Amino acid sequence: MKKKIFLYVIIIATACSTGINLFTDSDEVALGKKFDEEIRKNSEEYPIYDKNPELKNYIEKNIFNEILNSPEVKKRTVYNYKMEIIDNDSVLNAFAVPGGYIYIYTGLLKYLDSEAALAGVIGHEIAHVERRHATQRITAAYGISFVMSVVLGNNPTQLAELAANMFTGLALLANSRSNEDESDQYSILYLKTTRFYPGSVKFFFEKLRDDGKISTADAGIATFLSTHPDPLDRIENTEKRISEMGYNVLTYKDTSAPGIFYKEYQRFVKSKMQ
Numbered sequence: 001m002k003k004k005i006f007l008y009v010i011i012i013a014t015a016c017s018t019g020i021n022l023f024t025d026s027d028e029v030a031l032g033k034k035f036d037e038e039i040r041k042n043s044e045e046y047p048i049y050d051k052n053p054e055l056k057n058y059i060e061k062n063i064f065n066e067i068l069n070s071p072e073v074k075k076r077t078v079y080n081y082k083m084e085i086i087d088n089d090s091v092l093n094a095f096a097v098p099g100g101y102i103y104i105y106t107g108l109l110k111y112l113d114s115e116a117a118l119a120g121v122i123g124h125e126i127a128h129v130e131r132r133h134a135t136q137r138i139t140a141a142y143g144i145s146f147v148m149s150v151v152l153g154n155n156p157t158q159l160a161e162l163a164a165n166m167f168t169g170l171a172l173l174a175n176s177r178s179n180e181d182e183s184d185q186y187s188i189l190y191l192k193t194t195r196f197y198p199g200s201v202k203f204f205f206e207k208l209r210d211d212g213k214i215s216t217a218d219a220g221i222a223t224f225l226s227t228h229p230d231p232l233d234r235i236e237n238t239e240k241r242i243s244e245m246g247y248n249v250l251t252y253k254d255t256s257a258p259g260i261f262y263k264e265y266q267r268f269v270k271s272k273m274q
Contacts (some may be wrong), residue, residue, distance in 0.1 A: 023135040025078050025100070027272070031135070032080060032099020039103070049085035055272040056085055061198075062268075066231055067126060070193040071166055075100075075130055075144075083109050083122075085109070090185075092208075096125040099133045112204060113252055115261035118269070119203035123187030130186065133179045153206060155223070185233055188241055199242035203252035205231035205243035 023031070039046045049056070064083045068076045079100030091105040104118075112118050128134065131202045184201050192198040208214050214231055239249050248257075255262035 009065050013026050015050050021136050022139060023077065025131070028098040028132065029078075029080050032097050034103045035099075036084075036101050037083075049087040050102070051087070052272050055109075055269065056083070058268045058272070059083065059085075059104075059118070062264075063115055064122055066186055066194050066196075067119060067123050072189045072193060074124060074132060079129060079233070081126075081129075088263060092204075094121050094125055096128045096134070098129065100129050102126065102129070106273060108204075109269060111207070113205070113207070113262060113265065114203070114255065115265045115269070116191075116199070116200035116259055117203035117207075117252055118265070119156075119191055119196040120199075120203055121231040122182045122258040123190040126190065127183035127186035128179065131182055132177070133176075133183070135181075135269060137176075179255045180230065180234065181237060183240055185241065187237065188245075196261070197250055197257070198245070198247060199201045199238050199250065200239040200252075200260075202235045205235050206252050209235070 040048065060083055067073065068081055081102070082099035083102050083104065086103050086105045088105050089107045091107045091111060091112050092103065094104040094108055094255060096102045102122065104121070109118070109123070131173070186196045187201040191200065205214075242249055250257050250260070254260060
């Protein structure tokens with residue numbers, strides 16, 4: 001017992017001084033399962049899309065899994081990576097929870113124009129999982145003592161409670177500026193090893209900007225802007241990185257350029273959602 005308490009104190013002291021994430025990979029997987037259970041129980045707020053199985057199968061096979069197969073995705077065999085579609089056309093958003101669970105709203109799928117644009121978003125969300133941003137925020141929000149209790153398994157109900165509270169106002173889904181910037185950077189790294197244009201993580205923001213949605217912040221993107229800050233800065237940062245890597249700076253309007261796959265998206269994604 002004394003040894004366990006001593007170790008507990010050392011871990012807390014280290015975490016407080018260095019910002020170490022106390023959750024292990026197995027903790028992340030367990031937490032993700034609980035989050036997924038909460039989402040599926042709350043079908044009114046998070047209705048799972050089931051109108052056309054071909055749509056999800058296509059996205060999984062041709063976009064989601066291709067990104068996961070990137071050698072830059074280091075924990076693809078560690079985390080329980082799964083993609084789900086939430087049937088809500090009014091929300092232009094996607095989010096990830098620990099352990100590899102990624103959710104995409106139909107509103108976002110209908111708003112995007114190309115496979116590359118969707119790949120940029122998915123790559124960004126995978127990066128949130130790989131970089132363990134959610135559990136970093138949980139540690140900061142709940143404190144070291146609570147997290148240690150969850151990690152050590154002293155109170156099994158806390159894991160379920162944590163998952164249930166995760167979506168209260170989407171507070172813990174709100175990413176910091178540094179989280180967003182890091183995920184954009186890793187999205188580029190993932191996509192450069194695929195058939196997709198590496199800088200496509202910025203396409204969604206470009207279209208929002210050109211449609212005047214960022215300045216007006218209408219209901220369709222209110223949730224997205226609350227959890228993904230600084231879209232204009234992210235366009236600029238992505239273009240700078242792409243240029244430094246030697247790629248041409250493309251926009252979402254370059255529909256016929258290599259790596260965009262505009263026609264394929266219209267045929268195999270958008271047409272399946274009518």
